[in-house]
Amino acid sequence: MKTYGALLSTYCKEKMLDKAIELFEKMKELSFTSALNYNNMMSLYLNLGQPEKVPSLVKEMEEMNIAADKYTYNQLMNSYASLNDVNAVEEVLETMKTKKVIPDWFTYGNLATIYVNAGLIDKANDVLQKLEDEDMLNGLDRETFHTLITLYARTSNLLGVNRAWVSLKLTFAKPNNVSYLIMLLALFKLENVDGLEKCFAEWESGCSTYDVRLANVILESYLNRNMIEEANALYESVVSRGVEPNLRTLNLFTNYYLKKQQMDLALKFFEMGVSKMSSEKSNWFPTDETVSMFLKYFEEEKDTESAEKFCEIMKKIGRLESNASVSQLQTCIAAGKVGTLDVSAS
Structure with missing residues (x-):
């Protein structure tokens, strides 16, 4: 039985639908099925974009007197959410209570995510508040708090974000880099500039390992507010620490200078x-957005010199056909058809 189950799990993880179905039917014939096997099949269907198949599996479990567990119900909730049936999602929660399957943090976190995705912000906040009120956060790992912070940010609830951050810091004496990154991203999303800068300064003053991903969050905030002097100062500070800017850093500066039509600096980064x-x-670098911005500039400004340099750089990474010459690019610029160049990622 364990061998069959292990093989089924492998088929499901590898998204081998036909083999999984064939083996699962065989397991049912041998009475080798369990909640875990059904859960694996549900995960497979959800991963393959076939959520409509999940409810029938749960019904089949009931008919075979196989007790559904929390994971089963969570997947059932996700299937209804994918089918845009929020009422059915809520009915699953009531079924859990009737069956004495106690909802936990994961269940409520899942429900809050469903509400957020459905635009039901008040309901999402109510669920998140319930998690805090019922003290479900005790003994949980950092990821739980990260999820709570992220979800509160998605509901535009700054008070909730700050409460979750305080709870995290009370639970873990020193937040790690990932925790600070999650908090910074939340504050960035909420456009809470004061909180963002305060949190960044707190991290930067006490970090043992400098993580450029955190610097990128506040760097993007500076650039969005046209605070180029502050952005450059932060960039120099990062470099002075012996930390290399990553592709995200360089992409931010490239796009900023593109928007300002400062082509020399845009091409430099x-x-x-x-x-x-x-x-x-x-x-992933450059993004399609960045390439489109370059091409739009060349077309509007007829800047063949910069376009030539851009063309040569793109050839280095295989984003221009090998026969794409400067003369072809110049012709496209003159005709206002730069967008016809093949610059798609390989």
């Missing part, structure tokens, strides 16, 4: 990013 791509083993 763009080229730095391209040079750094191999060391970070990443292929």
